Amino acid sequence: MTTTQVAHARALESRPLEQATVFGYASYLDDLSTIIRDYGTLYDWASSQPQPRALRGRAPVYVAALPTTRTAVVVRHSWHGGLLAPLTRDVFRRPTRAPLEFDHSRTLLELGIPTTEVLGYALYHAAFGLVRVDVVSRYVEHTADLGMVLANFAPSIECDAALAATQTLLERLARHGVVHPDLNVKNILLHTPPDAPPSALVIDVDVATVGGVSPVRAMERNVARLERSLHKWNRQFGCDMADARIAAFAKAALARVPAAASGSAL
Structure with a gap:
């Protein structure tokens, strides 16, 4: 693979779907898009996998393997925190913080700072132009x-x-x-x-x-x-x-x- 091909493979790409727009590295877009078409959301897919491993945060996040690449990933659904969380719940204004998380993850890794690698995310269409968000990161064992x-x-x-x-x-x-x-x-x-x-x-x-x-x-x-x-x-x-x-x-x-x-x- 040439330097140009490597740079392209590591660039953020997007794919519009009927119910969402999915973003990520080119090598994972097919898997992420297929999951959304078949399951509705990445989070619903991850939570429905046989014997999913649930990690706790503000809400459970799930570990599962992507269907084609078999990459182990963590899928997190984004929720608001703070005093207004009961009202704002899981809807966000575009572009959300997911693009920042993707960019900052890549930047820190390039600088040699250990962090989890964000592979992609999905923005699901909601009322009034708002969106719901799932973020997919590479799973780190142990x-x-x-x-x-x-x-x-x-x-x-x-x-x-x-x-x-x-x-x-x-x-x-x-x-x-x-x-x-x-x-x-x-x-x-x-x-x-x-x-x-x-x-x-x-x-x-x-x-x-x-x-x-x-x-x-x-x-x-x-x-x-x-x-x-x-x-x-x-x-x-x-x-x-x-x-x-x-x-x-x-x-x-x-x-x-x-x-x-x-x-x-x-």
């Missing part, structure tokens, strides 16, 4: 979020190793001036492949910004947000993260500010 680790819901991952991996992730984010304004313990995944130390991935990257701030400022902002989340998580679950340990974690992370990467501002 993961647990940092909150689960700290609350001892993932005993196979040692807390100290998880925190060290998180500091490495913070360093990588800072090097490229990446700021995640919602960097909480649920938005950091610990990946623990067999016979290897854990590594940390950042998720829900649609709200992230890349470049435009110094590594020092990026580290300060990300650490401050994560530090608040650690205190909140400790209050809720009484996990092994006393105030002194949280402060030591934050201090150690701030001491790891890297030099800026050339050309990282986008």
Whole structure:
């Protein structure tokens, strides 16, 4: 495959359907389009698969294998949060945040920052020009979020190793001036492949910004947000993260500010 063909294969493409418009990499559009024609939505398909693996978030997300490529994917239906969620529920104004999540996922991966790869998404037509949204990401095996680790819901991952991996992730984010304004313990995944130390991935990257701030400022902002989340998580679950340990974690992370990467501002 030539460089031009590779670039084309990794470009976002779209396909209009009767009930939706599906977006994604060219190699997955046929699968995503066929699923929507046969099942109505990607989420309905994923939830109906034999023995689907359900992961919890604001609502269940499902793991399933695409019918042709057999790629293991996570399918998430988007819901509003906040005080107005009971009214706004799952309808959004176009273009929604799905295109940002797709673009930011690709950008971070190109910068060498671990995150889940968004493969595509679908916008379903709703009343008054609004849409509902499903997002499809590549499934990463052997993961647990940092909150689960700290609350001892993932005993196979040692807390100290998880925190060290998180500091490495913070360093990588800072090097490229990446700021995640919602960097909480649920938005950091610990990946623990067999016979290897854990590594940390950042998720829900649609709200992230890349470049435009110094590594020092990026580290300060990300650490401050994560530090608040650690205190909140400790209050809720009484996990092994006393105030002194949280402060030591934050201090150690701030001491790891890297030099800026050339050309990282986008």
